[in-house]
Amino acid sequence: MEHSASRRAQGDNLSYFIEDPGTGTLYRRGQLLGKGAFGRCYKLTDTSTGKVYAVKIVPQARITRLESRGKVEREIELHCHLSHRHVVGFHRHFADRDNIYMILEYCSRKSLAHILKARKTLTEPEVRYYLRQIIAGLRYLHQQGIIHRDLKLSNFFLTKNMQVKIGDLGLATRDEQAGRRRGVVCGTPNYLAPEVIAKKGHSFQSDIWALGCVMYTALTGCSPFEITPKQEMYQCIREGRYPTPNHLSPGARDLIGRLLAPSPSARPSLEEVLEHEFFSQGFTPDKLPSRACHSVPIFALPNPISKLLKKAGKVLFRGLPCQEPRAGGSSGHVPPRALGSVLPPPALSGPLPGWPGTGGLSAGPQGPLFLLAAEYNPVQRLAPPVLWVTRWVDYSNKYGFGYLLSDGSTGALLADGTHLALCLRPPRVCYCPGRGEAVSFPRSAVPASLATKMGTLLFFSQYMQQKLLEVRPRGRGTPGAGQGGRENHWAGSVGYASAGGGGEAPGGSAMGGMCPASCAHVAGGGYKGEPRSVPSPPAQPAA
Numbered sequence: 001m002e003h004s005a006s007r008r009a010q011g012d013n014l015s016y017f018i019e020d021p022g023t024g025t026l027y028r029r030g031q032l033l034g035k036g037a038f039g040r041c042y043k044l045t046d047t048s049t050g051k052v053y054a055v056k057i058v059p060q061a062r063i064t065r066l067e068s069r070g071k072v073e074r075e076i077e078l079h080c081h082l083s084h085r086h087v088v089g090f091h092r093h094f095a096d097r098d099n100i101y102m103i104l105e106y107c108s109r110k111s112l113a114h115i116l117k118a119r120k121t122l123t124e125p126e127v128r129y130y131l132r133q134i135i136a137g138l139r140y141l142h143q144q145g146i147i148h149r150d151l152k153l154s155n156f157f158l159t160k161n162m163q164v165k166i167g168d169l170g171l172a173t174r175d176e177q178a179g180r181r182r183g184v185v186c187g188t189p190n191y192l193a194p195e196v197i198a199k200k201g202h203s204f205q206s207d208i209w210a211l212g213c214v215m216y217t218a219l220t221g222c223s224p225f226e227i228t229p230k231q232e233m234y235q236c237i238r239e240g241r242y243p244t245p246n247h248l249s250p251g252a253r254d255l256i257g258r259l260l261a262p263s264p265s266a267r268p269s270l271e272e273v274l275e276h277e278f279f280s281q282g283f284t285p286d287k288l289p290s291r292a293c294h295s296v297p298i299f300a301l302p303n304p305i306s307k308l309l310k311k312a313g314k315v316l317f318r319g320l321p322c323q324e325p326r327a328g329g330s331s332g333h334v335p336p337r338a339l340g341s342v343l344p345p346p347a348l349s350g351p352l353p354g355w356p357g358t359g360g361l362s363a364g365p366q367g368p369l370f371l372l373a374a375e376y377n378p379v380q381r382l383a384p385p386v387l388w389v390t391r392w393v394d395y396s397n398k399y400g401f402g403y404l405l406s407d408g409s410t411g412a413l414l415a416d417g418t419h420l421a422l423c424l425r426p427p428r429v430c431y432c433p434g435r436g437e438a439v440s441f442p443r444s445a446v447p448a449s450l451a452t453k454m455g456t457l458l459f460f461s462q463y464m465q466q467k468l469l470e471v472r473p474r475g476r477g478t479p480g481a482g483q484g485g486r487e488n489h490w491a492g493s494v495g496y497a498s499a500g501g502g503g504e505a506p507g508g509s510a511m512g513g514m515c516p517a518s519c520a521h522v523a524g525g526g527y528k529g530e531p532r533s534v535p536s537p538p539a540q541p542a543a
């Protein structure tokens with residue numbers, strides 16, 4: 001079965017080239033991804049297409065016992081018919097004298113277990129993000145009549161795009177088979193459901209229990225049942241007794257409690273899980289940046305503010321490439337254009353309400369990131385300073401997009417793709433060139449080369465502070481006057497992004513939201529054109 005060009009890898013007897021006897025396709029074996037109970041998993045490249053896969057290679061010698069062979073065959077039989085975006089794709093399988101090969105979708109970001117190892121705990125928005133996808137994949141498996149029986153963080157794989165894929169169906173079984181073989185106890189001991197320990201058999205509800213263990217582990221960093229000796233642990237499992245995670249939100253605690261109900265019939269269905277307040281009332285990011293693998297991510301803003309920022313980003317940075325910040329500085333990586341991702345903390349450093357662990361604003365998945373914040377600071381988690389954009393002016397057809405934060409800091413996303421901010425605490429001027437690292441200076445030491453940009457920033461700042469003062473009752477923010485007029489800029493005053501509030505503005509832009517009590521003005525809609533209450537800025541900003 002070996003190709004003539006194949007070479008033997010040092011230290012093992014696997015060929016570098018593997019040929020599928022059925023199709024004649026030649027694969028090149030790459031790096032070792034990990035070891036399992038029966039075999040090893042490697043990266044694999046189809047030499048004719050260049051497509052990359054993962055291959056599980058199980059030596060025939062390791063499965064001489066009928067039982068082990070049966071397990072591998074059952075895994076193949078179940079997995080090869082599945083196709084769902086949240087289940088690891090099964091490409092092909094074949095065997096030769098030495099091995100069985102399972103060619104799978106390659107998940108380059110390893111598993112959620114790897115992420116948790118690096119991160120210790122995950123934030124609630126992230127857990128919602130991952131769980132939604134896991135639940136989608138699990139719903140599909142259950143619809144196919146398959147019980148996974150080994151749901152755990154290390155079996156949730158992640159693609160390059162941070163999409164979750166349920167994998168390792170080595171212990172999976174069909175519902176009817178599980179019913180026939182009730183005495184079987186298998187799975188990861190900490191995650192075994194009470195009915196499995198009691199030898200009443202696995203059911204779909206046992207997977208729901210495991211989901212509760214997964215959620216608890218992801219949010220707290222440890223399994224709910226991590227006790228030795230085992231018998232004591234089993235007793236806790238039977239009683240559904242685990243340390244209460246007091247630091248979690250009430251919604252998270254309640255959902256965990258429901259998932260870990262000792263009686264299977266008391267556990268919610270997957271549909272009910274998604275309807276629970278943990279999901280319905282908490283923010284779920286649409287997308288996670290890959291940096292979430294090793295540090296707390298900065299989440300994209302929910303609409304409507306993200307819409308506006310995204311739009312402004314498109315106008316300002318038309319045609320400029322944008323890359324997601326990446327870990328590790330691998331070679332060939334274009335430096336990210338995430339504005340202000342390297343700005344020092346003061347601009348917007350606290351989590352926004354309802355977004356535990358967030359520290360910034362972003363323009364959403366596709367657009368350039370408008371990170372008005374510094375890196376997440378765990379110390380601020382306890383008493384986060386709440387900052388929000390109070391006013392903004394979109395003059396991007398000429399100069400750029402200006403914003404004013406609730407602490408008086410101000411910034412401008414300039415039409416040439418640079419970002420300048422005047423932070424108040426500590427007083428610094430921060431400048432982020434189109435590419436590369438941001439720099440900051442004391443106000444008195446701003447380089448002369450930035451004088452024009454400083455002029456624009458001060459112009460925006462002055463304009464927003466002096467001209468955007470009118471209180472407009474919510475729902476009546478339809479200025480109209482001057483729309484599409486001479487200056488063609490947008491301006492507005494906004495509260496922090498939240499559900500409700502804000503009117504649809506002419507031109508399809510919605511903006512606004514509830515304004516905190518401390519906010520002097522009522523949040524209104526952002527709008528294109530010239531608001532009635534806002535005099536036009538001068539044609540030239542003062543330099």
Ligand SMILES: Nc1ncnc2c1ncn2[C@@H]1O[C@H](COP(=O)(O)OP(=O)(O)OP(=O)(O)O)[C@@H](O)[C@H]1O
Pocket residue numbers: 033034035036037038039040041054056088104105106107108110111154157167168170
């Ligand atoms: N599709 C995949 N893409 C990328 N890496 C993978 C993929 N499947 C498995 N791996 C890696 O290979 C390792 C071995 O996987 P495998 O499924 O053989 O065993 P396991 O799940 O770790 O253990 P066991 O077989 O005992 O349950 C995994 O831990 C994972 O790191």
